[in-house]
Amino acid sequence: MVAYTSAPSDMEMGLEQRTVVLVEKKSSTERILKLSVALLVVALCVGGILVFAWYWSGRPDKMTQPGHTDALIDKDTAEKTDPHTTLRRISSKAKAAIHLEGIYEEGESLKEQLEWRNDQGQAFAQGGFRLVKNQIVIPQTGLYFVYSQASFRVSCSDGDEEGAGKGLTPLSHRIWRYSDSISSNASLMSAVRSACQNTAQVDSYRDGQGWYNAIYLGAVFQLNKGDRLWTETNQLSELETDEGRTFFGVFAL
CATH class of the missing domain: 2.60.120.40 (Jelly Rolls)
Structure with missing residues (x-):
């Protein structure tokens, strides 16, 4: 049986290769994570703005007592x-x-x-x-x-x-x-x-x-x-x- 041995240079090259692979995987994962968080923040902001606009667009009718809205419209038209x-x-x-x-x-x-x-x-x-x-x-x-x-x-x-x-x-x-x-x-x-x-x-x-x-x-x-x-x-x-x-x-x- 032939015995194989690893030269130090081979080991160093292997370690370097493995190290490089690990660093690349970590960097890619961080970028994906940051992008996901950013998209989530943007989505929440847009959703909040839409909810706020919808709420206040219907607010004047709620603040006016029943019948007062029609009266104000009639007065303005007159x-x-x-x-x-x-x-x-x-x-x-x-x-x-x-x-x-x-x-x-x-x-x-x-x-x-x-x-x-x-x-x-x-x-x-x-x-x-x-x-x-x-x-x-x-x-x-x-x-x-x-x-x-x-x-x-x-x-x-x-x-x-x-x-x-x-x-x-x-x-x-x-x-x-x-x-x-x-x-x-x-x-x-x-x-x-x-x-x-x-x-x-x-x-x-x-x-x-x-x-x-x-x-x-x-x-x-x-x-x-x-x-x-x-x-x-x-x-x-x-x-x-x-x-x-x-x-x-x-x-x-």
């Missing part, structure tokens, strides 16, 4: 669609604008007219607009949006007899213009409504609650410097002049 609020917001951003609130006190208003005020409620004037003798004076020649609203509440009950009531009551609102270029008055816009047309069918009219409606006017016009604008309204005693119900304004485009 504010956005209300012409007075919309026009007030637009005109406040214009360089030249005026917005007036109307008042009427029977026996005290100037010549029994709807009186316009620039110092109450949401009224204001800027950019050279002036209110002179109840008329708006245009500061510069250009394009302007002119608007006005008159609100009415007509009592359709008339007389002491049960069931007696007023006939058709015409309500009118008009905007006039005077310009030196034409040297005469011109009607810019006007509208007419009929009140109390259904008194025989609606009991509330006879109960004194009245008939309520508003006449709104609005359009764009080319106006000249110094032009004057004013309104003419009938049935002044039936006007509703609470804040925001009857107004008159102009703003530059």
